[in-house]
Structure formats: structure tokens, C-alpha cells
Amino acid sequence: MLTRQLAAPLRRSLPSTSRALGSVRTFVQPTPASHASVQDVSPVPPRGPPSQSQAAEAAAHFAPSSQMLGFKLEVPRREESTLRPIYLDVQATAPMDPRVLDAMLPYYTDQYGNPHSRTHAYGWEAEKAVEVARKEVADLIGAEDKDIVFTSGATESNNMIIKGVARFHKEKRNHIITTQTEHKCVLDSCRKLQEEGFEVTYLPVQTDGLIRLSDLASAIRPTTSLVSIMAVNNETGVIQPLKEIGALVKQHRGVYFHSDCAQAVGKIPLDVDEAQLDLVSISGHKIYGPKGVGAAYVRRRPRVRLEPILSGGGQERGLRSGTLPAPLIVGLGEACRLAKLEMAADHKRISALSHRLISGITTQVSHIVRNGSATGYPGCVNLSFSYVEGESLLMALKDVALSSGSACTSASLEPSYVLRALGAAEDMAHSSLRFGIGRFTTEEEIDFVVRRIVSVVNKLRDMSPLWEMVQEGIDISTIDWTQH
Numbered sequence: 167m168l169t170r171q172l173a174a175p176l177r178r179s180l181p182s183t184s185r186a187l188g189s190v191r192t193f194v195q196p197t198p199a200s201h202a203s204v205q206d207v208s209p210v211p212p213r214g215p216p217s218q219s220q221a222a223e224a225a226a227h228f229a230p231s232s233q234m235l236g237f238k239l240e241v242p243r244r245e246e247s248t249l250r251p252i253y254l255d256v257q258a259t260a261p262m263d264p265r266v267l268d269a270m271l272p273y274y275t276d277q278y279g280n281p282h283s284r285t286h287a288y289g290w291e292a293e294k295a296v297e298v299a300r301k302e303v304a305d306l307i308g309a310e311d312k313d314i315v316f317t318s319g320a321t322e323s324n325n326m327i328i329k330g331v332a333r334f335h336k337e338k339r340n341h342i343i344t345t346q347t348e349h350k351c352v353l354d355s356c357r358k359l360q361e362e363g364f365e366v367t368y369l370p371v372q373t374d375g376l377i378r379l380s381d382l383a384s385a386i387r388p389t390t391s392l393v394s395i396m397a398v399n400n401e402t403g404v405i406q407p408l409k410e411i412g413a414l415v416k417q418h419r420g421v422y423f424h425s426d427c428a429q430a431v432g433k434i435p436l437d438v439d440e441a442q443l444d445l446v447s448i449s450g451h452k453i454y455g456p457k458g459v460g461a462a463y464v465r466r467r468p469r470v471r472l473e474p475i476l477s478g479g480g481q482e483r484g485l486r487s488g489t490l491p492a493p494l495i496v497g498l499g500e501a502c503r504l505a506k507l508e509m510a511a512d513h514k515r516i517s518a519l520s521h522r523l524i525s526g527i528t529t530q531v532s533h534i535v536r537n538g539s540a541t542g543y544p545g546c547v548n549l550s551f552s553y554v555e556g557e558s559l560l561m562a563l564k565d566v567a568l569s570s571g572s573a574c575t576s577a578s579l580e581p582s583y584v585l586r587a588l589g590a591a592e593d594m595a596h597s598s599l600r601f602g603i604g605r606f607t608t609e610e611e612i613d614f615v616v617r618r619i620v621s622v623v624n625k626l627r628d629m630s631p632l633w634e635m636v637q638e639g640i641d642i643s644t645i646d647w648t649q650h
């Protein structure tokens with residue numbers, strides 16, 4: 167297979183060539199060449215000595231081939247790009263598992279038919295592959311395959327479900343319930359509905375990020391059509407108790423239960439019947455699958471009615487018109503199959519790495535707060551560092567790809583609304599970092615990140631007058647900072 171040929175030397179050569187180069191330059195944006203840029207970063211940790219043959223193999227594979235085309239293009243050699251920052255941002259997106267790409271490729275090159283073509287073998291084989299994938303997705307969440315609708319990702323699934331259910335039931339029910347810590351695409355779908363005249367309750371969360379079931383119970387009204395509560399929070403890893411929520415929601419006839427499970431599917435066990443879920447949103451690229459594909463679980467028995475957002479050919483039970491992207495769907499199916507097979511092993515490894523990271527940092531640096539609950543998903547660790555300025559922290563950590571609790575908007579640097587909802591002070595939200603640990607994260611990478619965090623936080627604190635005061639035993643919370 168093509169990917170095996172490419173991926174094997176790539177995997178073997180990456181660690182060795184990065185060491186061989188010993189350089190501190192990174193090619194950060196390989197394409198298009200005209201937009202390529204070079205950034206200074208610290209060296210990544212060495213991962214084993216290179217052999218000469220490996221280096222030669224890599225050079226042969228990735229040397230610029232533009233001369234062969236009759237012109238000279240200044241594209242950095244491929245091995246330079248191996249010195250990229252360490253990737254700890256898997257909640258943003260995860261690298262695709264090479265096995266997923268293997269499964270997808272034939273549907274780009276040989277079996278490229280439209281799965282909706284009914285008159286020839288190209289269509290039939292693509293349709294068959296789509297249906298196999300549908301079953302893999304369904305199996306991962308304990309659903310029936312016919313209940314799965316393919317979409318472009320969790321954003322689309324959330325929009326389709328929230329707007330679709332609310333609009334379908336608007337005559338009798340005009341109220342929906344969600345939480346303050348949902349992903350933007352849920353919150354913005356709700357805001358859109360408010361503009362259309364719907365009423366929305368945004369449940370608060372406690373300091374551990376969990377909703378109070380009593381708040382939910384008292385928020386449900388006779389006019390409520392939908393309760394939408396995410397499974398795993400993308401910033402804090404907090405896991406909401408879906409089973410208890412489902413049991414509560416189902417005490418009320420006619421109220422549907424939806425969960426945005428973009429960060430939960432494939433990471434923690436999830437069963438739509440156990441949690442009494444009617445609707446679920448799934449994303450491909452969070453589970454080592456391709457970007458641009460996802461799914462919605464829409465229960466057929468008892469039937470959930472929703473108004474489709476897209477008009478067209480009526481594919482996917484009329485809920486999502488448009489030609490299905492067979493290669494992407496095959497990739498999603500394979501990612502789900504692998505996730506089911508490897509969930510327990512992944513979880514064990516990721517838990518150990520998470521523990522290594524947290525204990526590595528907290529045994530060497532004081533005044534750190536873990537945002538969210540310690541019983542959340544271990545692959546998402548959100549820490550705030552007191553007496554450190556958030557922006558400086560990120561700037562100094564260029565060799566680690568991380569997300570921070572400061573959301574950069576065009577006009578201002580706003581602290582994360584999720585952390586604020588948990589009660590974090592503005593400065594603590596600003597100085598937070600989210601460490602995303604995934605299937606391909608290694609111990610060496612975690613150890614490197616621990617070393618970098620310890621050194622950077624200590625350095626920044628050494629420059630901070632506030633930190634100096636704390637060291638002198640002054641309780642700075644008692645200081646009146648107003649000028650008299």
C-alpha cells in the first residue's frame with residue numbers, strides 16, 4: 167500500500183534525521199512554498215541515534231524533486247520539518263492514524279464511485295464501503311447502523327441537531343437547555359435560536375466543571391424540547407454524568423437528550439441506550455480519523471423528528487442532503503473500529519502519561535491549579551500557573567504546540583469562557599495551558615515538556631515582582647492596589 171511505503175521510512179527516519187540535523191530551525195508551513203516560513207525553536211528531544219542508511223533513505227525520499235520538473239523551487243528538505251514543536255494539542259485535532267489513511271486511499275484511486283450511483287459497480291462498491299463504515303461508527307456507541315447520519319463534522323452535527331429539533335417542535339415547545347461550557351458551535355446555535363424567538367437556559371457549572379442535576383431538574387419545563395449537554399469538555403476534560411442526566415431527562419415525555427460527544431467518542435466508553443441518548447454528535451479528526459467528516463446519531467426508535475438544514479437530494483434519511491464523501495467516511499469508520507479495539511489500551515497509556523506530566527510538573531513547581539475535575543478525561547490536562555503572565559508563557563513555549571486559556575480575538579485577549587464558568591479568576595484563566603495527550607504521544611515528549619514548563623515558569627516567576635513578594639511571605643490578596 168502506498169501509505170505503508172511512505173509511512174514506514176517516514177516513521178523510521180523522523181527521529182533519526184531530527185537528531186542528525188541538530189539544528190534549531192523549523193519549517194513551520196511547508197505548503198504552499200511561497201508562504202513557507204522559518205521559525206526559531208528549541209531543539210526537540212533526541213529520540214535515538216540515526217544510522218547512516220536511515221539518513222540516506224530519508225534524504226532520497228524527501229529531497230526536492232523540482233529539478234526533475236525543469237525548474238528550481240526552494241522548498242526546504244523534508245527532514246528539516248521533523249524539528250517541529252512537540253504536539254500536545256490533540257483536542258484541537260489529532261494526527262491521522264496511518265492505518266486510517268491506508269483504508270481510505272483505495273476509495274480515492276480505484277474505488278472512486280459515487281455511493282449514490284445505483285447503475286454500476288463503481289457506485290455499488292462505494293455504497294458498500296459506506297455501509298460498512300456506518301456499522302463501525304454505530305458499534306462504537308452501541309447504536310444501530312441505520313441511526314447514523316454522516317456529516318462534515320461535529321460542528322455540523324451540533325447545528326443540525328440543535329436547530330433541527332428546536333425548529334421542528336417550535337409550535338408546542340420553544341425552550342431548550344444547554345450548559346455554559348459547551349463548545350462554541352453549540353452556544354452559537356443556541357444564540358441563533360434565541361434570535362428566532364426560542365428560549366434557552368444555559369446551566370451553570372460548579373467549580374469542578376460539573377452541572378448540578380438539581381439545576382437541570384428545575385430548568386425542564388413543559389415547553390422544553392431538547393436538553394443538550396456535552397460528554398467531555400474540550401478545554402478541561404470534565405466528564406458530565408450522561409447516564410444520570412439521561413435518566414432525569416427521560417422522566418419528562420417529549421424532551422430529547424442530545425450530547426456533543428466530539429471529545430468523548432472513542433476515548434471513553436459510550437452507549438446510547440445506557441445513557442438514554444436520542445442524539446449524539448461525532449467528529450472524525452478527534453479520533454485519529456480524517457478532517458471534514460463526522461456523524462450524527464439520530465434515534466429512529468422512538469423516532470426523533472428534526473427539520474433538516476440542507477435541502478437537496480434527500481440523502482441520509484432526508485436529514486443531510488449531499489453526495490457522501492466515501493473516502494472520508496471509510497476513514498471515519500476505520501478510526502471508529504480502531505478506537506473500539508484500542509480504547510482500553512489507549513486509555514491506560516494516556517492515563518500513565520497524564521500522571522507523569524502532572525506529577526512531573528507539580529513536584530517541581532508550586533502554585534499550580536488544575537482546572538476541572540481530577541476524575542476527568544486524563545488526555546486533557548488544564549493547568550493554571552499563578553504569578554505567570556499567560557501570553558509570556560505561551561511565547562516562551564514555542565517548542566511545544568499547546569492551547570491556552572486565552573482566546574485571541576481580533577480586538578482583545580479574552581480569558582476562556584469555560585474556565586470563567588468554573589469560577590477561575592481572570593488572571594488564572596489567562597495563565598492556563600491545555601495539555602492534550604493522545605495515542606501517539608511518547609514518554610520522551612512528556613519528559614521534555616515537563617523540563618520546559620519547569621524552566622520557563624521558574625524563569626518567568628524570577629522576573630515577576632509579585633512572585634518576589636510571595637517569596638517574602640507577603641499575602642498579596644490583602645494588598646490594596648488602588649492609588650490614593
Ligand SMILES: Cc1ncc(COP(=O)(O)O)c(C=O)c1O
Pocket residue numbers: 257258318319320321322349351396398399400426428429448449450451459460
Ligand atoms: C466539544 C467539541 N464539539 C465540537 C467540535 C467541533 O468539531 P468539528 O471540528 O468536527 O466540527 C469540537 C472541536 O474542537 C469540540 O471539541
